[in-house]
Amino acid sequence: MRSLRRHATTLILVALAAAAAVVLLVLDRGAVSTDEAERRRKHLLEAWRPDEITELTVTMAFPAGPETARLTRGQANDAGQRPWLVEIGGQRHPADEPTVDRLLGTLEFATAERRVSAEAVDAAALGLASPRLTIALAMGPRRERLLLGGDAPTPPGAVYAEVAGRGVFVVTKQLAAALDIPPDRFRSRSFVPYLPSELSGLTLEGDGGPRRFSRAPWGGGRGAGFRFAEGSPEGSGVRVSAPAMEGVLSALGRLQAEAFLSEEEAREAAASGGPRVTLTLLPSDPSAKPGVIELGGACPDRPDHVVAVRREPTRAAACVPASALDPLTERASRFVDLALVGAPLDEVAEVKLSVGARGEGGARSLELARAGSEWHLRAPEDRPVPTETGRALVQAILDVRATRLLPSASDPRALGLDPPRATLRVLSTPPASAGEGEPLERIETLEIGAEQAGVVHVRRLEDGAIAEIPAAAVRDALLPSAISLRSMEVFDFAPDQVGALRVERPGLVQRLRRTGDGAWQLVEPTGEGLAADGALADELAEQLGGLKAERWVAPDAGQGYGLAAPRLAVEAELTAAPGPGGAGDAAARSARIELGARAGAGSFARAGEGAPVFVAPPALEAAAGRLLLRRDVFAVAPEDIARVTLTPAGGKPVVAEASPGGFTLAGAADQATATATAAAVRDALADLRAEGAVALGKPAPHHGLSPPRLRITVDLARPQPAPAAGGGAGAPRSPGGSFTIAMGAGDAFRGTNVVYARRDGVDAVYAIAQSRVRPLLEAAGVAGAAGVR
Numbered sequence: 001m002r003s004l005r006r007h008a009t010t011l012i013l014v015a016l017a018a019a020a021a022v023v024l025l026v027l028d029r030g031a032v033s034t035d036e037a038e039r040r041r042k043h044l045l046e047a048w049r050p051d052e053i054t055e056l057t058v059t060m061a062f063p064a065g066p067e068t069a070r071l072t073r074g075q076a077n078d079a080g081q082r083p084w085l086v087e088i089g090g091q092r093h094p095a096d097e098p099t100v101d102r103l104l105g106t107l108e109f110a111t112a113e114r115r116v117s118a119e120a121v122d123a124a125a126l127g128l129a130s131p132r133l134t135i136a137l138a139m140g141p142r143r144e145r146l147l148l149g150g151d152a153p154t155p156p157g158a159v160y161a162e163v164a165g166r167g168v169f170v171v172t173k174q175l176a177a178a179l180d181i182p183p184d185r186f187r188s189r190s191f192v193p194y195l196p197s198e199l200s201g202l203t204l205e206g207d208g209g210p211r212r213f214s215r216a217p218w219g220g221g222r223g224a225g226f227r228f229a230e231g232s233p234e235g236s237g238v239r240v241s242a243p244a245m246e247g248v249l250s251a252l253g254r255l256q257a258e259a260f261l262s263e264e265e266a267r268e269a270a271a272s273g274g275p276r277v278t279l280t281l282l283p284s285d286p287s288a289k290p291g292v293i294e295l296g297g298a299c300p301d302r303p304d305h306v307v308a309v310r311r312e313p314t315r316a317a318a319c320v321p322a323s324a325l326d327p328l329t330e331r332a333s334r335f336v337d338l339a340l341v342g343a344p345l346d347e348v349a350e351v352k353l354s355v356g357a358r359g360e361g362g363a364r365s366l367e368l369a370r371a372g373s374e375w376h377l378r379a380p381e382d383r384p385v386p387t388e389t390g391r392a393l394v395q396a397i398l399d400v401r402a403t404r405l406l407p408s409a410s411d412p413r414a415l416g417l418d419p420p421r422a423t424l425r426v427l428s429t430p431p432a433s434a435g436e437g438e439p440l441e442r443i444e445t446l447e448i449g450a451e452q453a454g455v456v457h458v459r460r461l462e463d464g465a466i467a468e469i470p471a472a473a474v475r476d477a478l479l480p481s482a483i484s485l486r487s488m489e490v491f492d493f494a495p496d497q498v499g500a501l502r503v504e505r506p507g508l509v510q511r512l513r514r515t516g517d518g519a520w521q522l523v524e525p526t527g528e529g530l531a532a533d534g535a536l537a538d539e540l541a542e543q544l545g546g547l548k549a550e551r552w553v554a555p556d557a558g559q560g561y562g563l564a565a566p567r568l569a570v571e572a573e574l575t576a577a578p579g580p581g582g583a584g585d586a587a588a589r590s591a592r593i594e595l596g597a598r599a600g601a602g603s604f605a606r607a608g609e610g611a612p613v614f615v616a617p618p619a620l621e622a623a624a625g626r627l628l629l630r631r632d633v634f635a636v637a638p639e640d641i642a643r644v645t646l647t648p649a650g651g652k653p654v655v656a657e658a659s660p661g662g663f664t665l666a667g668a669a670d671q672a673t674a675t676a677t678a679a680a681v682r683d684a685l686a687d688l689r690a691e692g693a694v695a696l697g698k699p700a701p702h703h704g705l706s707p708p709r710l711r712i713t714v715d716l717a718r719p720q721p722a723p724a725a726g727g728g729a730g731a732p733r734s735p736g737g738s739f740t741i742a743m744g745a746g747d748a749f750r751g752t753n754v755v756y757a758r759r760d761g762v763d764a765v766y767a768i769a770q771s772r773v774r775p776l777l778e779a780a781g782v783a784g785a786a787g788v789r
Contacts, residue, residue: 042111042112043108043109043110043111044107044110044111044112044146044161044163044166044169044171045107045108045110045137045144045146045163046166047139047142047144048107048108048139049139049140049142050104050108052139052140052142053073053104053137053138053139054072054073054138054139054140055070055071055072055073055136055137055138056070056071056100056103056104056135056136056137056138057069057070057071057134057135057136057137058071058103058133058134058135058181058183058186059133059134059135059136059183060132060133060134060180060182060183061130061131061132061133067088067182067183067184068088068183069086069087069088069183069184069186069187070086070087070088071084071085071086071087071095071100071186072084072085072087073085083095083097084097084100086186086187088183088184088186088187093187093188093314093316094187094188094190095186095187095188096185096186096187096188096189097188099181099185099186100186102178102181103135103178103179103181106175106178106179107135107137107146107179110171110175110179111171111175112161112169112170112171113155113158113169113170113171113172114169114170115167115168115169115170116160116167116168116169116170118167121167121168123149123162125150126149126150126160126168127149127150127151127160128147128149128150128160128162128168131147131148131149131162132148132149132180133147133148133179133180134146134147134148135147135179143164144163144164145163145164146161146162146163146164146179147161147162148160148161148171148176148179148180149161149162152170154170155172155173156173157172157173157176158170158171158172158173158176159171159173159176161176184260187257187260189256189257189258190255190256190257191255191256191257191293191308191310191316191318191320192252192253192255192281192291192293193281193291193310193313193314194281194283194288194291196222196249196252198283198284198285199215199281199282199283199284200214200215200282200283200284201213201214201215201226201229201282202248202279202280202281202282203229203279203280203282204248204277204278204279204328205277205278205280206276206277206278206296206329207276207277207325207329208277208328208329208330208331208332209331209332210332211232211332211335212228212229212231212232213226213227213228213229213240213245213335214226214227214228214229214230214282215227215284216237216239216240216463218342218442218444218462219430219440219442220242220342220343220430220442221430221431222242222245222246222249223240223241223242223243223244223245223246223247223248223249224242224245224342224343224344224430225430226239226240226245227239227240227463228240228332228335232332233332234332234333234335234336235405235407235408235465237463237464238336238337238405238408238463238464238465239337239342239460239462239463239465240335240336240337241334241335241336241337241338241339242337242342242344244327244330244334244335244337245335247327247330248327248328250327251324251325251326251327251328252279252324254320254321254323254324255293255308255320255321255324256320256321257308257316257318257319257320258302258305258318258319258320258321259299259302259318259319260316260317260318261299261300261307261317261318261319262317263315263317265300265317266307266309266317269297269298269299269300269307271297276295276296276306276325276329277294277295277296277325277328277329278292278293278294278295279291279292279293279294279295279328280292281293288313289312289313290312290313291310291312291313292310292311292312293308293309293310293311294308294309294311295307295308295320295324295325295328296325299319300319302319304321304322304323305319305320305321305322306319306320306321306322306325307319307320308320336405338401338402338403338404338405338467339398339400339401339402340397340400340401340402340446340458340460340467340469340478341397341398341400341426341444341446342444342462343398343426343428343430343442343444344398344428345391345394345395345398347428347429347430347431347442348370348394348398348426348427348428349369349370349427349428349429349441350367350368350369350370350425350426350427351366351367351368351369351393351394351397351424351425351426351427352365352366352367352368352424352425352427353365353366353367353422353423353424353425353478353479353480354422354423354424355421355422355479356419356420356421356422364380365379365380366379366380366480366481367379368385368390368393368394368485370390373387374387374390375387375389375390375391377485380482385485386487386488388488388548389484389485389486389487389488390485392484392488392549392550392551392552393480393484393485393551395551396476396477396480396484396551397424397426397477397478397480399477399600400469400473400474400477400478402458402467402468402469403455403468403469403470404467404468405465405466405467405468406457406465406466406467406468407466408464408465408466410466412449412459412466415449415452415457415466416449416450416451416452416456416457417447417449417457417459417466420447420448420449420459421448421449421450422447422448422478422479423445423446423447423448424445424446424448424478425443425444425445425446426443426444426445426446427441427442427443427444428441428442428444429441429442430442444460444461444462445460445461445462446458446459446460446461446478447459447461448474448478448479451471451474454470454471455468455469455470455471456468456469456470456471456474457469458474458478472560475554476553476554481554481555483552483553483554483555483612484551484552484553485552486549486552486612488548488549488550488551488552489547489548489549490547490548490549490593490607490614491544491545491546491547491591491607492545492546493544493545493574493591494545495538495541495542495544495545496518496541497545497574497575498514498541498544498545498572498573498574499513499514499573499574499575500512500513500514500572500573501513501537501540501541501570501571501572501573501628502570502571502572502573503540503568503569503570503571503624503628504568504569504570504571505567505568505569505625506567508525508696509524509525510522510524510525510627510628511523511524512532512537512628519534520532520533520534520537520538522628522629525696527696527697527763527764528761528762528763529633529759529761529762529763529764530629530696530762530763530764531629531630532628532629532630533628533629533630533631534630536623536626536628536631536692537628539623540570540623540624540628541572543619543620543623543624544570544572544591544593544620547593547616547620548617549605549614549615549616550602550614550615550616550617551614551615552612552613552614553599553604553612553613553614553615554612554613555612555613556610556612556613557596557604557606557613561596561597561604561613562596562597562598562604563594563596563597563604563605563606563613564596566594566595566596567595567596567597567603568594568595568603568621568624568625569592569593569594569595570592570593570595570620570624571590571591571592571593572590572591572592573590574589574590574591591607592607592608593605593606593607593616593620594606594608594609595616595620595621595624599615600615601618602615602616602617602618602620602621603615603616603618603620603621604616605620622750626692626693626750627692627693627694627696627764629692629693629764631689631690631691631692631693631766632689632690633690633759633762633766634685634688634689634690634741634757634759634766634768635685635686635687635688635689636685636686636688636714636716637686638663638682638683638685638686639717640716640717640718641658641663641682641685641714641715641716641717642657642658642715642716642717643655643656643657643658643714643715644656644657644681644682644685644712644713644714644715645712645713645715646681646710646711646712646776646779646780647710647711647712647713647780648709648710648780648781648782649707649708649709649710651780651781651782654779654780654781655667656677656678656681656682656779657678658717662675662678662679663675663678663679663681663682664678665677665678677779678779680775680778680779681775681776681779683775684772684773684775684776685712685714685776687772688741688768688772688773689768689772690757690766690767690768691749691750691752691754691766691767691768691769692749692750692766692767693764693765693766693767694749694756694765694766694767695764695765696763696764696765697763697764699744699756699758699765700765702745702747703744703745703756703758703765704744704745704756705742705744705745705756705757705758705765708742708743708744708758709743709744709745709777709782710742710743710776710777710780710782711740711741711742711743712740712741712742712743712776713738713739713740714738714739714740714741715737715738716737716738716739718737739759739760739761740759740760741757741758741759741760742757742758742759743755743756743757743768743773743776743777744756744757744758746770747767749767752767752769753769753770753771754767754768754769754770755767755768755769755770755773756768757773
């Protein structure tokens with residue numbers, strides 16, 4: 001004790017020195033170094049240390065009183081980040097990180113236009129005694145405070161600002177606007193409490209009926225990893241359609257709060273329509289509460305939004321986009337996955353087919369595996385497979401859909417599944433979700449039954465569902481043979497090797513032949529003014545020359561696939577390409593394609609009788625299934641026009657005439673309007689190119705040409721000779737110095753809104769785009785010209 005008394009003074013002095021050192025250290029940390037002061041000489045805040053910022057308070061003045069958002073750093077999460085939390089009105093919420101980052105970035109680089117001298121500072125006069133915005137910042141031991149006051153005289157829109165300890169400044173309108181963030185905007189807009197990867201299941205009730213989903217054991221990205229929950233009428237464990245569930249998960253992502261509502265506002269708004277959907281989110285974490293959100297009711301002053309009320313795990317109400325409701329109100333039947341295989345093409349790594357002795361052709365197997373972006377056949381032989389061939393075979397399997405699912409308790413033997421005729425196994429590698437480590441393989445096995453009355457039953461072992469499939473789809477896609485692994489190339493020749501074309505369809509034969517100069521001449525059909533369209537013929541020749549199958553189907557059509565009586569046949573007469581010396585083989589050969597029944601967007605086809613069946617792309621029929629007649633029979637060059645007379649049905653003629661000063665309307669009172677209208681008529685005639693011919697000979701009643709809605713008589717500036725017999729290279733001529741165009745009914749043709757039209761001297765009916773015809777109808781005063789119909 002004596003020793004302690006003897007050294008007490010020394011101990012006290014040491015303690016005081018240590019305390020002083022700590023104080024000096026803290027003060028030094030808060031001090032601004034010379035270098036820091038120089039670097040930030042032009043900035044409003046003389047120090048900026050982002051790692052030390054722990055608190056940010058924003059107070060904004062409103063007529064009803066000030067509102068404050070107090071932002072603080074939360075605890076570090078699993079990713080090592082410290083998210084911001086915001087306290088508003090005594091309640092804490094997750095903060096909107098981008099908004100916080102935006103404000104901090106603005107503060108870091110904020111500069112002043114000029115400083116206000118201390119003698120001129122009058123806090124009340126400058127609006128700083130009652131500031132409209134106050135921002136306080138805790139940055140380690142430093143405390144920064146920024147006030148925004150009233151408007152400054154210059155520059156336009158500038159504002160007075162005060163920085164505690166530094167003085168008063170003038171800041172620009174742009175800086176003031178960037179700082180002027182209402183406290184409510186710091187609240188996170190995300191309304192859904194859990195991410196899709198954090199869910200073990202979810203339920204939907206209300207519009208669309210009850211739908212209950214749970215996470216499936218087979219995994220898969222996002223929407224691919226769900227099944228119907230136990231007790232669902234659709235079948236416990238039945239796989240949920242990945243696209244349908246993806247729509248739900250995307251809708252959850254769109255549930256962003258555009259404006260938050262008070263409890264009272266939410267009750268009033270919800271009363272207008274009541275909740276349409278109640279969404280319950282089941283988190284994977286057993287310690288977390290389920291999320292419960294009610295959606296429905298009109299949002300005040302936001303017609304394209306609805307009210308969302310979150311009941312659990314925290315309470316909140318907001319206006320969210322109404323578009324999010326659509327996927328959440330789909331009926332349960334839309335979520336039933338009718339696809340036999342759930343994996344997408346780019347995830348499939350292997351396909352293995354085993355057909356028993358009962359199968360067509362006896363016991364056989366086929367095994368195809370992906371090697372990077374390429375495909376390799378392992379059985380029945382070992383060889384590489386062209387990439388497009390492998391992809392086509394696998395895609396055909398993925399495209400098969402059930403017409404319906406049967407109860408899993410159905411008798412397998414009665415359905416031809418005991419034993420199965422064949423087994424198809426698809427191995428895929430779905431991407432792993434965040435934090436799940438390496439991706440797991442997914443194996444989907446299909447048991448394929450015997451054909452029964454035109455259908456085949458297939459059992460998905462993944463979920464036990466039994467699918468009913470048309471027998472043709474099973475033969476064509478699920479039981480591929482060696483023919484399925486052929487090269488996709490059907491023909492390979494240059495378009496200019498085609499010397500003649502023949503297109504046959506019921507009731508019509510078209511024949512075209514190249515002339516010595518390479519142009520196309522129409523041989524058949526014959527008729528007044530008919531001529532070949534070289535561009536359409538070239539397009540068909542190009543389609544044939546580079547024709548590739550979408551997939552190969554069968555080694556022979558037999559009496560199936562609609563090829564016993566083809567809908568369309570195209571034959572090209574080919575001349576061999578010139579040899580090295582320029583002299584080619586004069587012998588000709590032909591390439592023929594027959595199109596049968598539809599196969600999705602394409603058609604079943606074969607390259608001649610007895611040839612293997614493949615699916616032809618829709619572009620081939622689009623090129624071959626039209627009249628190959630030239631489309632410029634209506635257009636006339638402006639310099640060739642002397643007069644145009646527009647005669648609407650039951651109306652007075654409108655005459656546009658050429659003059660030295662340009663086109664104008666005869667007898668018009670308002671010359672400016674008349675000149676503009678006449679110019680529109682002239683330009684429309686020059687641009688009057690048809691989309692295509694639709695019929696030969698006389699028009700049908702539905703063409704609306706007897707009588708026409710509008711008759712257009714074009715008087716030419718000089719007579720033109722008639723075309724040569726057989727259809728020359730030019731458009732039809734008018735030896736009499738004039739011709740007439742008739743405009744009829746509106747319709748749709750190959751995806752374009754058109755008007756039927758006919759020109760005298762041309763024995764065919766054409767379709768012209770409504771946009772090209774509209775100026776002529778409007779100039780003639782035809783009723784309904786704006787909509788054309």
